[in-house]
Amino acid sequence: MRIKILLAIAFAVLLSGCVGTPDSEGWRSSQKNEFLKILKTDKYMSICNQQALYQKVKESKNSQLMSKLLVAYTENLANGCIINASQKEMIVGKKVTTYGAYPQKVSDSDIKMKLKAGQSIEQILKPYVPEYDQFSCLTRSYNILKKDSNTSESTLRKIRLNIERVKLMKPGLGKNYALINIPEFVVRIIEDKKTAVAMGVVVGKRRMKTPVFSEDLQYITLNPQWSVPDSIARNEVIPDLLKDPNYLKKHRMVMRSSYDLNSKKLTPDSVDLKAYVGGKGPVPFKFIEVPSVRNGLGRVKFIFPNHHSVYMHDTQSKHLFKRKVRTYSHGCVRLEKPNVMLDHISKHYTSTSAEDIKKKYDSLKTHYVKITKRLPVHTAYLTTYTDQCSNLLIFPDIYGFDKSQKLNF
Incomplete structure (x- = not known):
């Protein structure tokens, strides 16, 4: 198996055009130059706690130190630069709360094997670069604002913290997905990098926080109990x-x-x-x-099974959507326009006809509609967000995570 992997890597190297004689650590001059170029701008925002090592590498170009930094840089890219984020717990006020993180395994031996086989640094880093567009969009905003003397340190820290949160999102984001941004009180369905559906939401109270996690949507319940x-x-x-x-x-x-x-x-x-x-x-x-037109869950809910027992659903409390801060649920996500969500998801992600959906909906009896096309649902806590990768939006730290999460640099 290892021979097959090496042959595949060697073939990829030939295609990439990375050539040259490697030194004892496996570094080619082209790889060193490429890595130093990435580090100069910190392209992937992952030097983090390795500034001292970076200075040594920049001054000496020592291959052993460079290998050590490459592994550390990859680790920071894969798993973020928030202290103890992989433990999924943090202290907010005086309470321990859960923050979903999805750590990735970074193997130094695999990285060094790819390096020695001649892969480019971009190829080595690619599996760990977050798929979510907000990573590159927030990075761009951060770099632009950092050059502006009018930008406060607190704003820069806030943006950087959210860049690190994006790194912690579950890999396999999906070409199409739903994103619930908790502090923004908005859910979006993103399809081919464009917003197909967007609406307001109500999220959990401060003592019953909507958790951060990712699961696939599996079915819709019509007329739920x-x-x-x-x-x-x-x-x-x-x-x-x-x-x-x-x-x-x-x-x-x-x-x-x-x-x-x-x-x-x-x-x-x-x-x-x-x-x-x-x-x-x-x-x-x-x-x-029991199911009814006055049921507290409304007429529809969207189930992405998880151990938090959290889902998206309709609500009778429509007046809450007129409020700017919407932290009123027991943790579940209430939808401003549940029928818009139902129409879009049933049309694009189920094999059930619109006529059949209406018939089941009008029956006032509980029915289940299976999702037949993958749609991951991600709840996220992004207090900065770039709208269409252009305008930087900033939201209040409703759960206190901005204060509680510490960067390791």
Whole structure:
């Protein structure tokens, strides 16, 4: 297998035109010059904590030091320059919170093997360059503003922090994908690098943050039931039910032994409700809001299965979209124009006809529509964003991540 890899690399080298006699470390003069050119402008924003080593390399052009720097540069490009980002946890205020990161394995032996085989530095770095356009767009904005004496250090740090966040996004972004930018309160469907759909969203409260993660959209639920999470049952539904015996009827809810509407019926009198007020852990009975035009989840939700139990959905609280800051959900993402999203996704990412979608939608019964074309969904926390790779937009640090995440340089 290793022989095949070397032959493939050698063939790629012939195509790339990288020639010359390698030294004992495997460096050719063309590779050294190329790497020094990349480092001079820090093209991929990845010198980071290696400034001292870079100075030594620039002065000496020592091959061993250059090999060490190439590996470090690749590591910083692949996994970012935010301290402890790969641990997926950080302290925000006094609480530990999750921030999804997708570390990539960087093998120094593989890098050196490619180097010795004669691959160009660009070829070696290419697998680790973020696919998301915001990487190059934010980098360009950063370099332009850095030359402007009127640009504050805090603004430069904010842009740089978001460049590093883009590095942490899940590889395999997809040609088409949905991006939920949490601090912007916007979701976009990007297709062939153009915005096909965009709308406002409501995201999680500061104490119930919408998490940063990536998963593929798998199905659409029409006329969903709301299966009340145990945490909400303990802290909201049960306390209200104890105060008002008619609470379930008013909110179109039923009690069952499981989240299946066909499971055993229960009544508030048949269980010890007080035993499940507050605290944590599973509740041995479930509250379900049945499908209706007034259901809290609205008429549609979009499921990209994840351990956070987060999804995009319709909402009855349309008035919230008039507000500038929209942190009101329990973590899920509420859509401003759910029917626009439904029409676009059902047309382009399912094999279900528009007529069949309407029939299922109008039935007021729960139906599931399978996604047949890949559409990754990425939730991101970008407090700077370039609109169409031109105008730099800056958003408030609603969850405090800008303060909590530290750059390692």
